[in-house]
Amino acid sequence: MIKSICCIGAGYVGGPTMAVIALKNPHIKVTVVDVNQDRINAWNSQDLDLLPIYEPGLADIVAKTRNVNLFFSTNVDEAIDQSDMIFISVNTPTKTYGIGKGMAADLKYIELCARQIARVATTDKIVVEKSTLPVRTASTIKSILKQSHNNVKFEILSNPEFLAEGTAITDLLNPDRVLIGGDYHTEDGKNAIAALSGIYLNWVTGDKIITTNIWSSELSKLTANAFLAQRIASVNAMSAICEVTEANVDEVAYAIGKDTRIGEKFLKASVGFGGSCFQKDILNLVYIAKSFGLNEVADYWEQVILMNNYQKKRFAQKVVQKMFNTVSGKKIVLLGWAFKKDTNDSRESAAIDIANYLIEEQAELHIYDPKVTAQQIFSDLERITGDNLQQLQEKIHVYNSAEAIFNNAHAIVILTEWDEFKTYNYIDIKNQMLEPAFIFDGRNILNPAEMHQIGFQYYGIGK
Numbered sequence: 001m002i003k004s005i006c007c008i009g010a011g012y013v014g015g016p017t018m019a020v021i022a023l024k025n026p027h028i029k030v031t032v033v034d035v036n037q038d039r040i041n042a043w044n045s046q047d048l049d050l051l052p053i054y055e056p057g058l059a060d061i062v063a064k065t066r067n068v069n070l071f072f073s074t075n076v077d078e079a080i081d082q083s084d085m086i087f088i089s090v091n092t093p094t095k096t097y098g099i100g101k102g103m104a105a106d107l108k109y110i111e112l113c114a115r116q117i118a119r120v121a122t123t124d125k126i127v128v129e130k131s132t133l134p135v136r137t138a139s140t141i142k143s144i145l146k147q148s149h150n151n152v153k154f155e156i157l158s159n160p161e162f163l164a165e166g167t168a169i170t171d172l173l174n175p176d177r178v179l180i181g182g183d184y185h186t187e188d189g190k191n192a193i194a195a196l197s198g199i200y201l202n203w204v205t206g207d208k209i210i211t212t213n214i215w216s217s218e219l220s221k222l223t224a225n226a227f228l229a230q231r232i233a234s235v236n237a238m239s240a241i242c243e244v245t246e247a248n249v250d251e252v253a254y255a256i257g258k259d260t261r262i263g264e265k266f267l268k269a270s271v272g273f274g275g276s277c278f279q280k281d282i283l284n285l286v287y288i289a290k291s292f293g294l295n296e297v298a299d300y301w302e303q304v305i306l307m308n309n310y311q312k313k314r315f316a317q318k319v320v321q322k323m324f325n326t327v328s329g330k331k332i333v334l335l336g337w338a339f340k341k342d343t344n345d346s347r348e349s350a351a352i353d354i355a356n357y358l359i360e361e362q363a364e365l366h367i368y369d370p371k372v373t374a375q376q377i378f379s380d381l382e383r384i385t386g387d388n389l390q391q392l393q394e395k396i397h398v399y400n401s402a403e404a405i406f407n408n409a410h411a412i413v414i415l416t417e418w419d420e421f422k423t424y425n426y427i428d429i430k431n432q433m434l435e436p437a438f439i440f441d442g443r444n445i446l447n448p449a450e451m452h453q454i455g456f457q458y459y460g461i462g463k
């Protein structure tokens with residue numbers, strides 16, 4: 001019976017996942033630890049608006065559980081030692097150096113966790129891989145844990161997380177499935193799987209809990225993300241064909257989605273997918289395929305990334321081309337910076353690449369996102385443009401609200417599908433803008449007929 005859980009990594013996965021586990025398992029003490037003091041302070045802040053992660057419904061659960069059976073701390077050693085089960089939920093970004101640079105997953109944080117667990121643990125532990133990892137990582141973790149001198153038994157499980165940001169809490173409360181990979185041929189393995197299942201069974205029905213061997217579980221996570229991203233790349237490829245044939249991508253997506261073998265979800269054409277995982281996980285898969293000499297397999301999946309890059313560039317080029325082939329010195333309003341709505345996360349957001357392209361074309365950018373801070377927007381831009389903060393602040397303007405942003409603008413470019421962008425008074429907005437007033441709707445959230453009627457030059461994706 002598990003009494004105490006430690007989760008290493010208080011990020012987008014560790015925080016919400018542990019909050020829900022704590023809510024549904026009041027008899028278990030859950031401690032989320034991180035080396036980042038600022039992040040832990042933010043998780044502990046009295047004002048729930050200051051939590052480091054914005055997710056609908058998260059603050060309510062934290063309010064109910066924090067300092068009851070959910071704790072946030074930087075004391076990693078103590079939390080490891082006091083727990084029966086340890087979730088590793090640290091970041092696994094794409095490597096930026098050395099062998100596999102730009103493609104392989106960087107496992108240094110995972111290895112550091114494993115070494116720390118091996119050094120600190122004095123009682124038996126179940127170690128759960130929550131981070132997304134290349135297939136066969138568990139064997140690396142196992143060999144590191146074997147070096148422990150404390151005569152401790154470790155059982156390793158893979159339990160990948162399938163939540164999507166923006167809907168993390170509903171995804172966690174009502175998952176399509178929970179996947180547990182473990183050593184189901186041994187008694188210890190079976191017990192560990194049962195212990196982890198027991199935690200989920202407090203709110204997930206048994207038929208949704210899938211048990212596989214550990215390698216299938218690790219590989220299923222990369223596979224799921226590759227398949228999901230491939231659907232978006234496919235529909236975006238079709239959006240390019242729609243734009244030159246007078247077909248409408250929303251209609252095409254609706255028509256094919258009605259085929260239950262295809263299904264209607266994840267067929268929304270866009271400026272391109274973003275987020276911290278799709279690109280990195282597909283690159284990781286490509287690297288794994290290449291390292292086994294499976295070059296055709298690698299090329300097949302890499303095409304999803306290439307298609308996505310093409311979509312971002314195509315959209316930015318269209319903005320320039322429709323505005324008489326120049327945006328130099330023109331005021332362009334970017335609505336949205338997050339990689340999708342209902343999150344404050346901008347990692348790998350399509351907005352970053354599109355802004356960079358427009359900056360290169362000397363546009364004057366005015367940016368507003370309801371949840372991403374100005375500090376984050378400038379730091380994303382510093383990284384992609386190579387300019388320093390002062391240089392950027394001279395030419396780019398970030399707003400706290402959309403109220404004063406549209407005055408004398410040449411164009412509006414919608415990059416994230418935030419609901420509030422649909423509720424604006426576009427008649428008023430049009431009156432504040434220069435003529436001809438352009439809208440480039442990278443998320444197809446506005447009604448084209450209405451926009452044309454107001455007098456906008458309106459361009460969506462795939463129509």
Ligand SMILES: NC(=O)C1=CN([C@@H]2O[C@H](COP(=O)(O)OP(=O)(O)OC[C@H]3O[C@@H](n4cnc5c(N)ncnc54)[C@H](O)[C@@H]3O)[C@@H](O)[C@H]2O)C=CC1
Pocket residue numbers: 008009010011012013014033034035036039076089090091092109112113130131132133161162163164165276277
């Ligand atoms: N963001 C998402 O929606 C999803 C992410 N994942 C996977 O979950 C993993 C975590 O992702 P995020 O939560 O988004 O990352 P994140 O970057 O938000 O959080 C990771 C945290 O781990 C901490 N950390 C790193 N090394 C540490 C160490 N040795 N000791 C203590 N803390 C340490 C970092 O300071 C950071 O706060 C990744 O492998 C990702 O692929 C899986 C499903 C969904």
Ligand SMILES: O=C(O)[C@H]1O[C@H](OP(=O)(O)OP(=O)(O)OC[C@H]2O[C@@H](n3ccc(=O)[nH]c3=O)[C@H](O)[C@@H]2O)[C@H](O)[C@@H](O)[C@@H]1O
Pocket residue numbers: 132161162163164165166225228232265266267268269270271272273274275276277278339340341
């Ligand atoms: O491993 C992960 O991190 C997670 O990656 C994705 O979740 P996430 O990246 O948070 O968000 P998605 O809803 O998948 O959106 C990803 C990107 O695709 C775009 N998208 C999504 C759906 C769609 O139809 N069209 C489209 O352009 C979104 O705007 C966003 O930029 C998966 O959906 C999760 O199951 C997975 O756990």
